[in-house]
Amino acid sequence: MCNGRSWRNEMPIPVIVVVGGLLVSAVLGGAVVSNWDSIMNKIKGKKIAVLGARAVGKSHLVQYLTAGDIPDEYAQTTAPNKTNKVKISMKDLNLYIKEGLDVSGSVDAYPIWKKLCSDVDIVFYLVRVDWLKDKDSNGRPSGYEGRVEGDISHICDWLRDRGNSVSIYIIGTHCDKDVDFISVTDRNMGDYEDSINKMDFIKKLKLKLGGGSKVTIVLGSMKDEKGTKKIVAEILKSEVQ
Amino acid sequence: MAKDKKLMFWAQALDNSSLDPMWISGEFTHDSTQREKLATDVNLTILNGFEVYRNDNARLVVHNTKNYKEADLHFREYSVLLEFMCIEKDVAGRLGPVVCLINECLSFQVNEILSGWQDFVHAIGREVDVDLLKEFLENSVELFEVEKKKKKNANFFAIFTTVIVMLLCLFLLWYWCQPS
Numbered sequence: 001m002c003n004g005r006s007w008r009n010e011m012p013i014p015v016i017v018v019v020g021g022l023l024v025s026a027v028l029g030g031a032v033v034s035n036w037d038s039i040m041n042k043i044k045g046k047k048i049a050v051l052g053a054r055a056v057g058k059s060h061l062v063q064y065l066t067a068g069d070i071p072d073e074y075a076q077t078t079a080p081n082k083t084n085k086v087k088i089s090m091k092d093l094n095l096y097i098k099e100g101l102d103v104s105g106s107v108d109a110y111p112i113w114k115k116l117c118s119d120v121d122i123v124f125y126l127v128r129v130d131w132l133k134d135k136d137s138n139g140r141p142s143g144y145e146g147r148v149e150g151d152i153s154h155i156c157d158w159l160r161d162r163g164n165s166v167s168i169y170i171i172g173t174h175c176d177k178d179v180d181f182i183s184v185t186d187r188n189m190g191d192y193e194d195s196i197n198k199m200d201f202i203k204k205l206k207l208k209l210g211g212g213s214k215v216t217i218v219l220g221s222m223k224d225e226k227g228t229k230k231i232v233a234e235i236l237k238s239e240v241q
Numbered sequence: 242m243a244k245d246k247k248l249m250f251w252a253q254a255l256d257n258s259s260l261d262p263m264w265i266s267g268e269f270t271h272d273s274t275q276r277e278k279l280a281t282d283v284n285l286t287i288l289n290g291f292e293v294y295r296n297d298n299a300r301l302v303v304h305n306t307k308n309y310k311e312a313d314l315h316f317r318e319y320s321v322l323l324e325f326m327c328i329e330k331d332v333a334g335r336l337g338p339v340v341c342l343i344n345e346c347l348s349f350q351v352n353e354i355l356s357g358w359q360d361f362v363h364a365i366g367r368e369v370d371v372d373l374l375k376e377f378l379e380n381s382v383e384l385f386e387v388e389k390k391k392k393k394n395a396n397f398f399a400i401f402t403t404v405i406v407m408l409l410c411l412f413l414l415w416y417w418c419q420p421s
Contacts, residue, residue, distance in 0.1 A: 053257075054253065054258075055333040073297070074334070074335040075335050076336065076337050078251055078261075078283075078339075078340045079287055079302075079322060079324055079338075081287075082288065101287075103284075104280070106280070108251075108276050108277060109284075111280060111281045112281065139257070139332040139333050141257045142258050144258070147258075
């Protein structure tokens with residue numbers, strides 16, 4: 001599939017994670033293989049920051065992107081977790097992730113977030129859809145919306161000088177805990193996405209970040225590996241488009 | 242040897258919305274500058290340091306921050322980061338670690354850290370397995386000393402190699418300059 005190409009080059013990700021071939025292929029299958037060059041050109045050497053409030057799934061996503069699996073047990077991320085060089089292999093394809101850093105979702109970690117934003121190419125901002133839709137949702141921190149708005153305002157400030165060079169993704173997680181998501185299939189996922197996109201709060205976030213053309217919203221559940229793959233696949237599709 | 246060493250502790254709030262408890266030299270701090278500095282120092286230690294030990298419940302990271310000389314003695318200062326899980330879980334069912342950072346560290350004593358750790362954990366209403374924590378701290382002291390020796394040996398080897406290479410270069414220069 002990739003013979004003779006420069007796949008041996010490392011993908012330097014000094015700040016946070018990136019995607020491995022294993023994920024891309026496993027998730028998107030044949031449709032993506034033909035688009036492989038485009039995808040790899042888009043993400044090769046890119047630095048990705050995974051940001052979000054506490055308990056939204058940052059560590060889960062970072063582990064999936066850096067190691068190809070999901071955690072067995074979760075712990076709060078207070079001090080950051082650094083992942084060293086990781087090689088993700090698939091058939092004749094080897095991709096190298098130079099370094100990953102999983103950071104805290106505490107507001108005290110804003111200086112670290114700011115530093116990450118200073119040289120990233122892609123920002124993933126994770127929000128809990130269940131907490132946005134249901135204020136009585138289990139474990140929802142008080143003032144969650146305010147926290148998200150505050151995060152987004154800061155991210156906008158930090159990215160202001162970067163112009164259009166940074167892609168921003170709002171990743172809506174924990175959709176499985178939203179009652180409206182239970183009956184959603186691949187066929188009517190579009191309707192569900194529309195309903196989320198029509199939420200005033202989501203509209204406000206998109207507006208803050210510069211409008212729909214600058215922000216991509218990806219929704220899903222990361223309760224298992226399959227759901228996480230699906231989210232990553234959606235992101236990769238968007239990067240190519 | 243003993244400088245004014247600060248013991249700093251940081252834990253995440255278990256409700257995931259309150260301010261994280263941060264504790265510097267036996268007192269909670271609400272000062273945003275101090276809090277940001279602690280978070281930044283923790284981050285720098287992780288980024289630039291070496292993870293000496295890690296298991297599911299604990300982690301030791303050591304970062305050589307400064308080398309200096311006083312009188313005829315050479316000192317190396319380190320930032321030492323110790324992380325250990327409390328028994329309680331947060332509202333999302335995740336384990337909650339406590340992080341302890343010691344800046345400008347030349348060495349540390351188990352009893353001093355253990356006592357500071359217990360004070361902090363009690364102050365935030367949590368519990369920790371004291372026996373396991375003590376065992377971790379004892380191992381950490383040993384591993385820290387080993388790490389310091391490794392650093393010292395590495396520096397000695399670097400100096401030794403540099404001297405040999407310089408002598409070799411001088412010899413070659415002298416050899417080539419000889420009339421044939």
